Amino acid sequence: MNAIIAEGLVKIYRAKSGDIRALDGLDLAVEEGSVLGLLGPNGAGKTTTVRILATLLRPDAGRATVAGFDVVRDAHRVRTVIGLSGQYAAVDENLTARENLVMFGRLYQLPHAEARRRAGELLDQFALASAADRVVKTYSGGMRRRLDLASALAGRPRLLFLDEPTTGLDPRSRLGMWEVIRERVREGTTLLLTTQYLEEADALAHGIAVVDAGRIIARGTADELKAQVGGERIEVVVREPAAIARAVQVLSRHGDGEWATDAHTRRLTVPTAGGAQALVRIVRDLDEAAIAIDDVGLRRPTLDDVFLALTGHTAAATEDGNGAGDGISRGDTAGTGGGDGTPPIPIRRAVEQTPRKAE
Amino acid sequence: MTATPHAATSPTGGIRQAVSDGLIITWRNLKRIPRIPELAIFAIVQSIMFVLLFAFVFGGAIPLPDGGSYREFLMPGIFAQTVTFAAATTAVGMTDDLNKGIIDRFRSLPMARSAVLSGRTLSDVVYNGGILVVLMLSGLAVGWRVHTGPVEFVGAVALLLLFTYAMSWIGVWVGLSVPSVEVANQVGFTVLFPLTFLSNIFVPTQTLPWWLRPVAEWNPVSALTAATRQLWGNPNPFAAAGFPAEHPILLTLIWVAVLIAIFAPLGVRRYQSMSR
Numbered sequence: 056m057n058a059i060i061a062e063g064l065v066k067i068y069r070a071k072s073g074d075i076r077a078l079d080g081l082d083l084a085v086e087e088g089s090v091l092g093l094l095g096p097n098g099a100g101k102t103t104t105v106r107i108l109a110t111l112l113r114p115d116a117g118r119a120t121v122a123g124f125d126v127v128r129d130a131h132r133v134r135t136v137i138g139l140s141g142q143y144a145a146v147d148e149n150l151t152a153r154e155n156l157v158m159f160g161r162l163y164q165l166p167h168a169e170a171r172r173r174a175g176e177l178l179d180q181f182a183l184a185s186a187a188d189r190v191v192k193t194y195s196g197g198m199r200r201r202l203d204l205a206s207a208l209a210g211r212p213r214l215l216f217l218d219e220p221t222t223g224l225d226p227r228s229r230l231g232m233w234e235v236i237r238e239r240v241r242e243g244t245t246l247l248l249t250t251q252y253l254e255e256a257d258a259l260a261h262g263i264a265v266v267d268a269g270r271i272i273a274r275g276t277a278d279e280l281k282a283q284v285g286g287e288r289i290e291v292v293v294r295e296p297a298a299i300a301r302a303v304q305v306l307s308r309h310g311d312g313e314w315a316t317d318a319h320t321r322r323l324t325v326p327t328a329g330g331a332q333a334l335v336r337i338v339r340d341l342d343e344a345a346i347a348i349d350d351v352g353l354r355r356p357t358l359d360d361v362f363l364a365l366t367g368h369t370a371a372a373t374e375d376g377n378g379a380g381d382g383i384s385r386g387d388t389a390g391t392g393g394g395d396g397t398p399p400i401p402i403r404r405a406v407e408q409t410p411r412k413a414e
Numbered sequence: 415m416t417a418t419p420h421a422a423t424s425p426t427g428g429i430r431q432a433v434s435d436g437l438i439i440t441w442r443n444l445k446r447i448p449r450i451p452e453l454a455i456f457a458i459v460q461s462i463m464f465v466l467l468f469a470f471v472f473g474g475a476i477p478l479p480d481g482g483s484y485r486e487f488l489m490p491g492i493f494a495q496t497v498t499f500a501a502a503t504t505a506v507g508m509t510d511d512l513n514k515g516i517i518d519r520f521r522s523l524p525m526a527r528s529a530v531l532s533g534r535t536l537s538d539v540v541y542n543g544g545i546l547v548v549l550m551l552s553g554l555a556v557g558w559r560v561h562t563g564p565v566e567f568v569g570a571v572a573l574l575l576l577f578t579y580a581m582s583w584i585g586v587w588v589g590l591s592v593p594s595v596e597v598a599n600q601v602g603f604t605v606l607f608p609l610t611f612l613s614n615i616f617v618p619t620q621t622l623p624w625w626l627r628p629v630a631e632w633n634p635v636s637a638l639t640a641a642t643r644q645l646w647g648n649p650n651p652f653a654a655a656g657f658p659a660e661h662p663i664l665l666t667l668i669w670v671a672v673l674i675a676i677f678a679p680l681g682v683r684r685y686q687s688m689s690r
């Protein structure tokens with residue numbers, strides 16, 4: 056059963072400088088108990104989507120249900136089953152963490168004693184117990200973020216909306232946050248998560264929907280998306296142009312797929328499924344073959360790569376441009392977003408490169 | 415996953431939930447006051463400055479037509495001025511909550527829709543009530559006295575608090591309509607200072623130019639001041655006979671009703687249209 060369904064959502068913000076079509080026919084479905092990662096660049100419409108699903112905004116067209124309740128007509132019922140942690144921490148700075156959690160628990164209509172118990176539980180779970188009775192004003196950004204997520208959980212929601220939960224956290228806090236989120240999912244919470252990091256969607260989500268300019272332009276698992284972009288690649292820059300041919304032999308031995316070379320920059324690229332292991336083998340073999348190298352590395356696909364592959368423009372170009380039209384166009388990609396909502400055919404980046412079949 | 419204990423609440427929540435949620439928000443707003451003591455302290459200091467300034471500096475130069483103590487004349491006006499500024503307090507609090515995103519969180523919770531606004535206006539009445547207590551004590555110190563009985567005393571306090579409540583609804587509407595706390599503050603002062611100076615708070619209306627007198631006498635703040643003076647037996651001079659002079663209590667109640675009838679629906683509408 057789908058816990059979240061959105062069909063053809065349209066949202067137009069009326070601004071002085073002109074209308075902004077933030078959502079342009081967005082469709083979503085999230086299976087009960089699963090995690091959907093909504094992945095997209097600045098201005099793609101992630102926050103707008105979350106706000107509509109959390110009943111904070113009305114869509115201009117389309118419909119959405121959460122736990123079977125319509126987000127417009129049955130907004131109050133939706134609110135009884137959801138928890139929301141927005142992009143910016145929304146807790147009361149002048150209350151302590153405990154006071155915040157008890158208040159939110161009470162407003163989730165828990166009895167007072169139950170709200171207090173729940174607050175204590177959450178403070179322990181989020182490692183905030185030692186600072187529980189300090190005014191939130193004195194908290195660090197990471198602590199606020201954790202408290203914000205804890206607040207969203209005060210009513211034991213069945214569905215959780217997290218809008219960029221780890222933006223602004225240091226790497227350690229981010230891992231901690233991931234662990235907390237996974238714990239909720241293990242307990243059966245349905246989760247819609249927005250993020251700008253493919254890596255994060257990969258770590259947390261069962262399915263990923265890529266959103267750009269207010270529509271979903273691709274969906275699938277992290278592996279499927281990465282495969283579309285080309286997965287991991289090993290890049291080698293050899294010192295002597297003359298060594299390219301010999302280096303290609305090494306690369307084709309260890310790579311998994313088409314290799315490419317660029318004579319001008321002396322750069323060789325090959326997709327790999329072997330990760331760091333393959334990198335080690337390639338470096339060893341290059342060394343044995345006495346091929347001098349300037350640079351070598353394992354390149355993971357980034358959101359930018361996904362975007363380039365899917366839309367033909369870089370992620371950054373979407374921001375506030377609100378359309379793919381002003382994006383950087385590239386001759387090597389086919390289709391820009393696909394008007395019918397189907398993902399465009401993935402294309403390798405190979406303009407200045409000469410792809411050849413390995414073997 | 416355990417069953418959600420709140421699943422049974424009715425969609426609208428009912429009156430009981432509206433009261434209990436409103437009180438939770440009130441509690442939350444009041445809890446913040448000692449955490450930002452500067453706000454209350456400066457509100458009180460500002461009022462005391464007016465007391466000192468007018469009681470000791472200008473007061474000597476302002477004779478009352480029928481004689482009487484200027485300080486006893488002044489204090490009810492100071493109380494009225496103070497509660498008039500409740501509009502600014504509310505506006506600033508509302509804008510602050512809005513900008514900090516806390517209103518968004520409230521709106522995502524299964525709480526009574528009325529609670530944020532009812533809690534805000536109620537807590538501002540309580541807050542201003544507290545400030546009134548401090549000001550009354552300082553009034554007693556400079557020679558102000560109540561010359562009537564406890565019923566009249568309580569009656570005037572009730573009028574002051576009712577008026578606070580009405581001003582608070584203006585604050586809700588302004589607070590939800592302006593983009594930032596600074597603007598909320600600015601709007602408050604630009605509107606409220608003329609309102610309190612074009613009144614009978616500091617000077618008897620006799621001293622005003624003839625064309626300003628009706629404005630000052632029908633001014634809601636003047637009505638409240640005159641009603642309070644009348645109830646407490648403090649000097650209450652009027653330039654001319656007329657409705658404001660004869661029925662200050664009734665006029666105050668009318669003003670309270672009119673202001674609430676205009677600004678409460680405006681505020682509620684603003685609040686509800688946030689989801690557009």
Ligand SMILES: Nc1ncnc2c1ncn2[C@@H]1O[C@H](COP(=O)(O)OP(=O)(O)OP(=O)(O)O)[C@@H](O)[C@H]1O
Pocket residue numbers: 068069070075076077095096097098099100101102103104142251374375376377
């Ligand atoms: N209140 C608003 N008024 C006008 N335009 C808005 C408003 N909120 C968002 N927008 C516009 O709508 C578009 C989508 O915004 P949204 O906040 O949903 O993007 P996002 O994917 O969450 O971006 P980010 O990663 O930066 O948080 C943007 O072009 C943005 O400028």
Ligand SMILES: [Mg+2]
Pocket residue numbers: 101102103142218
């Ligand atoms: Mg956002």
